[in-house]
Amino acid sequence: SQQGEEDPQALSIQEGENATMNCSYKTSINNLQWYRQNSGRGLVHLILIRSNEREKHSGRLRVTLDTSKKSSSLLITASRAADTASYFCATDADGGSNYKLTFGKGTLLTVNP
Amino acid sequence: DVKVTQSSRYLVKRTGEKVFLECVQDMDHENMFWYRQDPGLGLRLIYFSYDVKMKEKGDIPEGYSVSREKKERFSLILESASTNQTSMYLCASSSTGFLVQPQHFGDGTRLSIL
Numbered sequence: 152s153q154q155g156e157e158d159p160q161a162l163s164i165q166e167g168e169n170a171t172m173n174c175s176y177k178t179s180i181n182n183l184q185w186y187r188q189n190s191g192r193g194l195v196h197l198i199l200i201r202s203n204e205r206e207k208h209s210g211r212l213r214v215t216l217d218t219s220k221k222s223s224s225l226l227i228t229a230s231r232a233a234d235t236a237s238y239f240c241a242t243d244a245d246g247g248s249n250y251k252l253t254f255g256k257g258t259l260l261t262v263n264p
Numbered sequence: 265d266v267k268v269t270q271s272s273r274y275l276v277k278r279t280g281e282k283v284f285l286e287c288v289q290d291m292d293h294e295n296m297f298w299y300r301q302d303p304g305l306g307l308r309l310i311y312f313s314y315d316v317k318m319k320e321k322g323d324i325p326e327g328y329s330v331s332r333e334k335k336e337r338f339s340l341i342l343e344s345a346s347t348n349q350t351s352m353y354l355c356a357s358s359s360t361g362f363l364v365q366p367q368h369f370g371d372g373t374r375l376s377i378l
Contacts, residue, residue, distance in 0.1 A: 177315065181363045182364060184366060191371075191372070191374075192371050193371045194307075194356075194373050196368070199366060239307070243364035249296075250295040250314055250360060251312065252367060253309075254299075254306055256305070256306035264326065
């Protein structure tokens with residue numbers, strides 16, 4: 152089944168630096184979503200970008216989408232220790248179910264104080 | 265605020281037992297989902313439900329069943345628990361829209377089968 156794949160698998164940075172995570176997927180989508188998961192907790196929705204959008208911002212988050220390359224990136228600016236978490240992209244399937252998402256395996260981000 | 269509540273954070277059961285995991289949402293969402301999350305494998309969809317009494321298999325339904333008798337509650341049942349079902353189980357819900365809507369997750373149940 153279609154699946155987003157995040158890159159890198161793990162990322163370690165210093166507080167105040169920017170963090171960039173990438174997601175690639177295989178087939179056409181209607182939208183792509185990013186989620187965060189703190190250790191031992193459930194996933195929290197961060198941002199949704201539609202296939203006809205190229206960039207979206209929410210606070211310190213910036214998401215881009217390139218449908219020609221079937222890829223997305225999540226940029227977290229001025230990172231904080233509290234941003235330490237796993238980040239997942241999730242895709243729907245164009246022409247598929249209108250309620251089902253497929254999640255990637257995630258990027259583990261560590262922000263060192 | 266949106267809330268998805270899973271009945272247990274941690275659960276320990278024995279091989280062969282019938283295990284029930286419960287999930288309740290307070291957002292009047294039509295869709296509910298059960299995932300399992302394992303290191304290196306990410307989230308895998310077990311079952312989902314798009315309406316009361318309606319269900320569809322996900323990617324890994326073997327060894328599991330589900331029940332949705334009321335809109336707010338979605339139960340995952342391990343018919344005869346086995347050690348390879350030791351995992352983190354996550355429940356989620358979403359509304360129905362023209363496009364796939366964001367999912368809201370509970371905090372998970374870490375299930376150990378001995």
